Amino acid sequence: MHTVAVLALDGVIAFDLSTPIEVFGRTRLPDGRSPYRVRVCAPTAGADVDAGAFVLRAPWGLDELADADTIILPGLENPTAPVPREVLDAVLRAASSGTRIASICSGAFTLAATGLLDGMRATTHWVAAALLAERHPAVEVDPEVLYVDNGQFLTSAGAAAGLDLCLHVIRSDHGSAVAADAARLSVMPLERDGGQAQFIVHQQPPAPRGSVMEPLLRWMEENARRELTLDDIAGHAGMSTRTLNRRFREQTGTTPLQWLHRARIRQAQYLLETTTQPVDRIADRVGFGSPTAFRDRFRRLTGTSPHAYRRAFQGPAAAGPVPAARVAEGSA
Template structure:
């Protein structure tokens, strides 16, 4: 069982605290097993979370056995107890994975572990982080940065992106996509993350008029579908389809279809040894060159590099 310790310190931001608790607690493997055990821990018996107080059931000793440690953001970025920094350094020394959300990057930066590495945080606080820690390469324009053992994310919803990225690293795209649906979280996020951009398909809006159409698109994304085909399936004009589709999904029908094809390709690259050219045909691209160009534009790397790096990560215990 993979233990995820979520560290709650005074002035913790409730949204950042709740995000990893909910996402990891709800994750299920295809056979129904629970892959993560979440432990909320603190440095003090009572933690001030602004609008409320909480009593973490675990102390800092939980960090000594955690496989992954999540550092939620705090309203107070000035003071981090020495015992917390020592516990985090010890956890990193034994190989634990540590990820920060929003201003939680200031906690991680205070340990010195991020020195010489690229990192991000909420764009409002990025300048302050860079001034306080000039030895860190602070990038305010990305959703998250993955350095392998150490990860940082921007604010608010970027914490969801980070948690889902960790699930994808651990268990692949299908499990991450299921976790995203449970969170009603669209994973189609633009922006350049370090390593790879995770572009899983947005969840189908349940109960909406487009639910049958999107399910049909997912099931038939390898077919040569045109905008006319999609409009006919939806029973509306192309003009109405484009307008209403964007209102409900935030993108166009053809862009949605392309993302579905790329997501299918990511899964095949992760789970099979099929040649890239064969995968290109299986996911609906007319030529391997067109597939490689689109894949690199969306994911940020080539299909072969993606496959190599993902399999290397899967072979290393987290």
Template sequence: MHLVAVLALDRVIPFDLSTPLEVFGRAELADGSPAYRTVVCGPAPQVDAGTFTVRPPHGLEMLAEADTIVLPGLSETGPVADEVLDALRAAAAGGTRIASICSGAFVLAQTGLLDGLRATTHWAAAPALAARYPRIEVDPEVLYVDNGQFLTSAGAAAGLDLCLHLIRRDHGSAVAADAARRSVMPLEREGGQAQFIVHDRPPVPSGSVLEPVLAWVEDHCAADLSLTDIAAKAGMSTRTLNRRFREQTGTTPLQWLLRTRVRRAQELLEATTYPVDRIAGEVGFGSPTAFRERFKRVVGTSPHAYRTAFRGAR
């Protein structure tokens, strides 16, 4: 039977720890027999999980026996003990599949096994992962990344997506669909992690000459603004405005404007019952088609799907 070992380290996130135990532990084959055996292991007899203590019944030696190792997220992403990293590297060398949930990607990254590969983590932690491990191609917009032997997922519910994906890989769609129903989850969710990212505007240094014009753009984003209009409001040439924007925000004035319109559209989709075509006009897009294309590019899903997922969520 396929053995799944879930590694419990200090500061483990309880939700991430329990997700693979529940999803794999309840998966059944067509004849009703268990699809997996799940165990919890750790480097110490007692692990701090924040609100409670976990006592793993198995030590690190269980990693060498596992077919799959799952690394739950940690509330702090500091250095991991060498004995843990060595055990993970040894298991990988033996062909063991290793998957991380949320900030568990930081543990996997410390082993070096993700170097040169694409990976993901919770969108809020993605910049830190990319900065700390530049040899990893970090994608903050997807729910999970499957590199074959090494897999990573975003935070919280994305761990469910990853586990269901692994069940489908191992046993096919029918077994995975049954596991999804037991978890009250769709087997596949529309869109990626991008739809959950809060697209705040980039920070601008206090006292910046751009502050007044940015506030003006926020207030007038529904108007038919051009680069010339924004430059005139800023009292600059278009060339100077573009340069200042690049220096202080990392983007262009028009890209800033489009992001502002999409943020406003998200608010309207969540808080109103306006038709999508009306919202397109309310936020300044010239056509509903242009709005849908830009929204999908920024948010990762359609306006309709976003409304279905987030109506009344805030």
């Protein structure tokens, strides 16, 4: 039987603890046997682990990691909290013996702290991706996928993506039929693969407060529906296109047209979430002259199509057109 050790840290609120416990604990082989033995571990055996909405007793300590076949590192409320040296050492010892180690959500910070992800591609919840990249520059952080499988080391995005990762592990261990059965028990589709994009609200790169770019960005947001050219933007700013490009990149990290496209996509995301307007109408409304160009740009920035995005996010209460002023805000 394969042992899965779910490792929680003392004194830090742990998220997503229940996902691996339930998924691996309920998995069954065709003959009814359980292929996994789940162990909840903590630096102190018998410690109570705060999971936010509930408290869980961790009967096993770090010694259990040495006998584990897979170690799961759940998310942390505070991913910047120091990881105890004894935890890092225990994970490193397990890794040296070939143990598979996977993280869910911000658990990637714990895994990255060991150095095992250095030089590898990894993911975490998109909200924490920039922080992970900043704190661990040797890790290639990809915020736009559900999970990354590097073989021995795996990382996943938020809670739902953690479920995707667990099902992926089960499929790798025991095949699609067993994984599909586990997915049905979780009322979860099996076909979501790791390369599917996280549904990210792409925030605009801000300009420093009080900079000359602040009023220009507001003007661009308000006029995103117009077919603005670089010359139009430069003319409004009173600069040459060359000077505009240079200053814009210095203060926002991107170009004026790239910034404008993101503003339009954010407005489109809001309309797809809250209205039933046809995609072609939304494309025109947010400033894309061509529906084809809109679909291409939307897929490049979000990793999915407008129709798929709408299916994922639109609730039954979605009504008609949203007020123009709300669209101009560019909220998503």
